[in-house]
Amino acid sequence: MGEHMDFETLLAKYAGGKVPPLVDSQDPEASSINMDLLSIYHEGLMAKYKILLGILIAAPGKSGESKWRDGDFTLNAWAKPNWSPFCRLRRESTDGDKACERCDFWHAMMAERKQRTVAYLCDAGLVDFATPIIVKNKTVAMLFCGQSRPIGGQVWNQEFIQDDGTFRPLQPGERGVDASVVSQQRIELIVQSAESFKETLELPDPISPDEVLFKQQLLDNIAAQLSELATSNYDLQRRSVIDQIRERITDSLGRLGSAGDSDAVWRKLSEGLDSVRKFLALDYCLVLSSFGGTQKGLTVLCQAGLSEKDFPTRGAERTDEYTLQQWIEFAWNPQKTVLIKLRDLRRVPFIDRLARLHRRGQQYVVAIPLPVPKDLAQPVMILGRIHKEPEIESDEAQEALKQFVEGVAQVIEIVVLVEELEERARQQALFLENVAHNIRTPIQNVILEAELMTRTDLPAQLMERRARRIATQVRRLHIVSLNAWTLVNIDQKAFENQKKQHVSVFDTIMGQRKSLLDLARGRGIKITVDRELQDWPPIRVNPDLFSQTVLNLMDNAVKYSADETEVRIDGRRVPAEIVDGKPRLGGVELSFVNRGIPIKEDQKEKIFQRYYRTVEAKKRIPTGTGIGLAIVQAFLEHHDGTVKINSEPIPGTQHYVTEFRIFIPEGA
Amino acid sequence: MVKILYLEDEDVLVDVLTELLQLLGWEVKSTKSIPDALQWFQEQDFDIVLLDIMMTPAEGMDSKKVDYGRETGIEVARQMYELKPSVPIVAFTVLRDEQLRAKIFQAGAVDIINKPAEFDDIRIRLQQALRK
Numbered sequence: 001m002g003e004h005m006d007f008e009t010l011l012a013k014y015a016g017g018k019v020p021p022l023v024d025s026q027d028p029e030a031s032s033i034n035m036d037l038l039s040i041y042h043e044g045l046m047a048k049y050k051i052l053l054g055i056l057i058a059a060p061g062k063s064g065e066s067k068w069r070d071g072d073f074t075l076n077a078w079a080k081p082n083w084s085p086f087c088r089l090r091r092e093s094t095d096g097d098k099a100c101e102r103c104d105f106w107h108a109m110m111a112e113r114k115q116r117t118v119a120y121l122c123d124a125g126l127v128d129f130a131t132p133i134i135v136k137n138k139t140v141a142m143l144f145c146g147q148s149r150p151i152g153g154q155v156w157n158q159e160f161i162q163d164d165g166t167f168r169p170l171q172p173g174e175r176g177v178d179a180s181v182v183s184q185q186r187i188e189l190i191v192q193s194a195e196s197f198k199e200t201l202e203l204p205d206p207i208s209p210d211e212v213l214f215k216q217q218l219l220d221n222i223a224a225q226l227s228e229l230a231t232s233n234y235d236l237q238r239r240s241v242i243d244q245i246r247e248r249i250t251d252s253l254g255r256l257g258s259a260g261d262s263d264a265v266w267r268k269l270s271e272g273l274d275s276v277r278k279f280l281a282l283d284y285c286l287v288l289s290s291f292g293g294t295q296k297g298l299t300v301l302c303q304a305g306l307s308e309k310d311f312p313t314r315g316a317e318r319t320d321e322y323t324l325q326q327w328i329e330f331a332w333n334p335q336k337t338v339l340i341k342l343r344d345l346r347r348v349p350f351i352d353r354l355a356r357l358h359r360r361g362q363q364y365v366v367a368i369p370l371p372v373p374k375d376l377a378q379p380v381m382i383l384g385r386i387h388k389e390p391e392i393e394s395d396e397a398q399e400a401l402k403q404f405v406e407g408v409a410q411v412i413e414i415v416v417l418v419e420e421l422e423e424r425a426r427q428q429a430l431f432l433e434n435v436a437h438n439i440r441t442p443i444q445n446v447i448l449e450a451e452l453m454t455r456t457d458l459p460a461q462l463m464e465r466r467a468r469r470i471a472t473q474v475r476r477l478h479i480v481s482l483n484a485w486t487l488v489n490i491d492q493k494a495f496e497n498q499k500k501q502h503v504s505v506f507d508t509i510m511g512q513r514k515s516l517l518d519l520a521r522g523r524g525i526k527i528t529v530d531r532e533l534q535d536w537p538p539i540r541v542n543p544d545l546f547s548q549t550v551l552n553l554m555d556n557a558v559k560y561s562a563d564e565t566e567v568r569i570d571g572r573r574v575p576a577e578i579v580d581g582k583p584r585l586g587g588v589e590l591s592f593v594n595r596g597i598p599i600k601e602d603q604k605e606k607i608f609q610r611y612y613r614t615v616e617a618k619k620r621i622p623t624g625t626g627i628g629l630a631i632v633q634a635f636l637e638h639h640d641g642t643v644k645i646n647s648e649p650i651p652g653t654q655h656y657v658t659e660f661r662i663f664i665p666e667g668a
Numbered sequence: 669m670v671k672i673l674y675l676e677d678e679d680v681l682v683d684v685l686t687e688l689l690q691l692l693g694w695e696v697k698s699t700k701s702i703p704d705a706l707q708w709f710q711e712q713d714f715d716i717v718l719l720d721i722m723m724t725p726a727e728g729m730d731s732k733k734v735d736y737g738r739e740t741g742i743e744v745a746r747q748m749y750e751l752k753p754s755v756p757i758v759a760f761t762v763l764r765d766e767q768l769r770a771k772i773f774q775a776g777a778v779d780i781i782n783k784p785a786e787f788d789d790i791r792i793r794l795q796q797a798l799r800k
Contacts, residue, residue, distance in 0.1 A: 445681055451787045
């Protein structure tokens with residue numbers, strides 16, 4: 001007894017039989033509590049709410065203070081090593097320990113009487129809480145929690161904590177308390193304690209009245225959960241199993257495995273799912289997810305209980321049921337298992353089709369969510385229709401359930417990983433293709449320009465023009481190769497070892513501007529630079545990364561501008577200041593503004609991802625590589641800089657004013 | 669005299685290749701505009717068409733269908749072939765992807781010239797296409 005058991009050990013212990021209830025629901029006060037189950041929940045609740053809880057089990061058949069004095073301290077004792085050093089020390093003294101216990105018993109009685117959490121000041125002037133666990137209107141156990149010091153609390157006086165969390169002195173003769181006598185005794189104890197422990201460090205943190213209220217509510221919530229679980233053994237197990245599923249899935253999704261044979265996994269999953277369907281007493285069972293789905297669809301990962309004829313699905317089938325997706329997003333709490341009336345889902349053709357297949361039985365659908373990490377699509381769930389009153393299956397079904405959990409987790413991993421790999425491979429292939437284009441095209445131009453120069457007798461002026469055009473093509477090649485080289489250096493973290501240097505912002509901008517002039521002029525685009533930048537002192541940056549950043553921002557601004565517009569580069573020096581109560585370093589801010597294609601809100605982060613290009617960008621320039629802004633991002637990270645993007649429509653036109661504003665702090 | 673329609677979105681290439689082809693004595697109609705190219709093709713008689721593949725999709729084109737510009741020239745070739753199948757179409761592209769090359773031929777092109785290419789190679793391949 002008192003050994004904390006995990007769920008698997010519990011299942012093993014009761015192999016071949018039913019898991020007994022937490023208490024005998026016929027006479028909960030007299031019966032023994034199932035300590036195995038309670039200890040599992042004790043541990044789970046503490047981990048879930050990050051709160052230290054002691055549980056005192058009431059002595060069966062007793063009442064009043066003796067109900068608690070003679071109770072089972074097992075789970076309370078378990079929490080002891082985690083008490084604050086102050087309380088542990090106090091409990092080591094016989095008198096101190098007795099005083100603490102008397103305080104606990106008395107307030108347990110108070111909590112039982114009130115049938116809710118009672119917050120109180122203990123002997124040492126700390127705020128403690130006692131919360132009754134109630135089954136069938138009988139208090140069978142008491143939760144203890146506390147060890148917090150009231151702000152400005154007066155250690156010597158016992159005070160009553162009111163409903164709003166504030167303190168008031170106890171009135172003489174107040175029910176169950178003799179203030180003068182108790183206070184005197186307590187004063188003596190506290191004096192003794194203080195002298196013994198005056199060098200004790202690590203007093204618990206003070207607690208405010210708001211925190212008192214919050215903790216009261218939290219503990220009431222916890223007790224309610226335990227009370228609910230205590231009354232039904234099947235619910236207890238099924239919910240535990242579902243929690244187990246959640247844990248396994250979430251844990252598996254946290255680890256990236258290597259892609260395996262997905263067909264074999266599908267087969268295994270489908271075999272296991274039918275056992276799960278029976279275990280959960282569902283007419284049919286679908287595992288749905290929005291992994292791999294379109295914006296408006298869901299993927300059916302696998303199903304059981306439906307024939308191919310009824311519901312054809314091979315492995316993953318996409319549904320285009322936007323209504324179902326909407327329902328999942330807006331109407332369903334992914335934290336809870338819910339029972340939904342089937343008729344409420346009849347608007348969803350997908351469900352309606354299923355509903356028509358099974359006219360008999362109860363008209364409810366159960367949705368069991370399987371939470372996944374935030375960066376993956378939500379949700380994954382088991383959706384199925386209840387067939388009959390559920391019953392506990394044998395170990396075989398439970399084993400199948402566990403296998404199913406593993407299988408679903410693997411499938412999800414594989415689906416996500418394969419899709420990521422495919423997308424990455426596709427992006428990389430496109431990137432290489434576009435790099436090839438951006439290299440081969442200027443080379444083609446140079447070859448033919450040179451050919452033309454040899455085949456014709458051109459006047460000097462025209463020869464000069466040809467030569468300049470060749471130089472422009474070479475600069476284009478230089479830009480492409482620079483970006484590729486920078487990318488390699490970023491991947492190899494070469495910049496981390498390079499010293500920063502003082503660099504003129506104006507000179508850098510003007511230098512890069514020169515390489516874009518021909519491209520800009522050909523489309524009637526002006527590139528204007530704020531002349532005030534000339535007067536700036538140099539800034540300390542990695543010169544290669546900085547010039548590449550400036551080039552890429554200007555290049556993008558020109559490329560994605562409409563013809564006959566202006567690209568403008570401005571800057572300002574930002575002084576050091578306090579922002580939201582925190583000091584912010586001064587630095588320089590550069591702004592790159594153009595008029596052209598938009599950048600939508602949901603694209604503002606994505607455009608900094610390597611290879612990512614918006615649809616508008618692709619339409620405008622099919623051959624972009626999608627690495628320019630990734631390089632800008634690397635520069636900003638290296639210099640603790642930031643970027644803000646604004647993109648607003650220009651009324652009366654199809655164009656947008658887009659601004660990239662970067663901030664580079666001093667001393668970065 | 670050979671009359672060639674040249675569709676290309678790269679300004680410099682349009683200029684310089686047009687000039688070189690004109691030095692051969694060919695009549696060259698060159699443009700960056702897809703609608704102009706299609707209109708000219710329909711209204712005039714050309715002996716041969718030379719077209720780029722990766723181009724910004726034209727207004728009204730299904731961008732997704734042409735993979736946001738990667739296959740624009742293939743769609744143009746297909747339309748031109750449907751209009752006048754006897755006029756040889758030659759693709760002029762940096763793309764080396766085998767699947768894409770198959771699509772180019774399926775659209776009706778008779779040859780694909782890879783960029784970058786020497787002018788003499790371009791000339792020879794165009795002349796071969798004319799003989800087909």
